[in-house]
Amino acid sequence: MIMTIERNKIITVQAGDTLSKIAKKKGTTVNKILDLNPNLHNPDVLIVGQKLKIPSKDVEFSVRFVNLLDQAPAGIKFKIQQAEIQLAQGRVTEQSNEFSITAELNSKLSVWAKKIGDFDFLKVAELNVIDTPPIVILKLNSVKINSKTELHPKKNSESLISAEHQAMPSQTPINDGSAKKEQGLTYVIGTNTKSEPEHKVLDRGCSCDKDINIDQLAAIFPNRKKANLEEFIVHINSMFKRYQINTCLRKAHALTQIGHESGSLRYLAEILPKGKKEADVYDGYKGRGLIQITYKKNYDAYGKYVNENFLGYNKMKLEEPKWATDSAGWYWNYGTSIDLNNYADTSDLLAISFGINGGFNGLDDRIDVFKRAHKTLRVLSCLSSNATDSEYAPFSKSAVYNKRDAAFAWGLWSDPKSNKKGVFKNADNSKAGYARFLELNNEVPIRRARYGFKSTEAMIFLAKERAK
Structure with a gap:
């Protein structure tokens, strides 16, 4: 179409x-x-x-x-x-x-x-x-x-x-006289009047041009029963096609984020803290879908994209498996300032996680899911990937290295003295994040306090102290 x-x-x-x-x-x-x-x-x-x-x-x-x-x-x-x-x-x-x-x-x-x-x-x-x-x-x-x-x-x-x-x-043919079958034609190279060499497609076993199956999904989310995952399999494969999540590496990264955000496809809507009502958060539109879309403007934007109404009472439709899954693909392409496929192509797990979360909450879990997805989808055998292992881009090679707020977040979540959870505490990683934040802040000063800080001055002060 x-x-x-x-x-x-x-x-x-x-x-x-x-x-x-x-x-x-x-x-x-x-x-x-x-x-x-x-x-x-x-x-x-x-x-x-x-x-x-x-x-x-x-x-x-x-x-x-x-x-x-x-x-x-x-x-x-x-x-x-x-x-x-x-x-x-x-x-x-x-x-x-x-x-x-x-x-x-x-x-x-x-x-x-x-x-x-x-x-x-x-x-x-x-x-x-x-x-x-x-x-x-x-x-x-x-x-x-x-x-x-x-x-x-x-x-x-x-x-x-x-x-x-x-x-x-062209490639030089090996004229061994053996029979070849390629693109529907069988012939012997030695008698081919055009002397055109043929190549044979080897099944490397990757998942680029295949639908994922229920066994693969269960291997990626082992704490879930197959019966509970089956209702998502058709919608996930449809989402992959619609939003060009079409290589093993892209699929591995997308399933990583979807899996973490939804508790291994368990939760289709955000569970609010006790005593809080939906009307009190995100201008009345709490997180829904496998990647937890929030705010009325995003519900409306996705609705216009798929020609469906998700406003008012209709917002509950985002808790249906079809729309919960498809909305995750839409967010993957359009929910941040860059199509996340671009980060997936370079295995930039940190940049993808920051783009979705705004920080690094749950990064350790995302890493665990990614390693399972990487192995299950056989990314190392993939013809579309240059991956040699299941490692992701480190902070110094990640796009977050050149993002001021993301650099601060990396320092804060890695900081052994911070109460932020979800990232393995490491003083060296923390210092690297804070130091990079200070470099970037000298170029473009931060204007809005984030991550629970009351002022930008407090953020800068902490970064200077921890970067020593």
């Missing part, structure tokens, strides 16, 4: 930015930006590092990979990027060669691919998203004939998706 989605995008103000410059660059108006940012009291003054909501139009379309016989070029690995942001990646199989993409209007995408046995990806196409496009058929020779991009035959030939591409390099 092809559709255009209106949504808001979060950008970070850079040095030299003005509202008019941003509006011109993003194809919108200053008034529209002001409407989305009511707290922007002085539009003539922007602060470097400030977050702004910007109107954005996304386009959903599909990319279909075929070979010269219009069959799936099984074994090809691909990735589709917008600048440095990875929108999709995976492996083409005989059963799966069409992939859904969501991209910003007027953006330029690059398509990269490689054959089995190759070490490097090569750019095979560029797509300019300048209007709602048809299905894009990307014709690749998995061996040596030039690639070719075609429009879907049911669509007008004047597509507004354009493509420029180059050939993928």
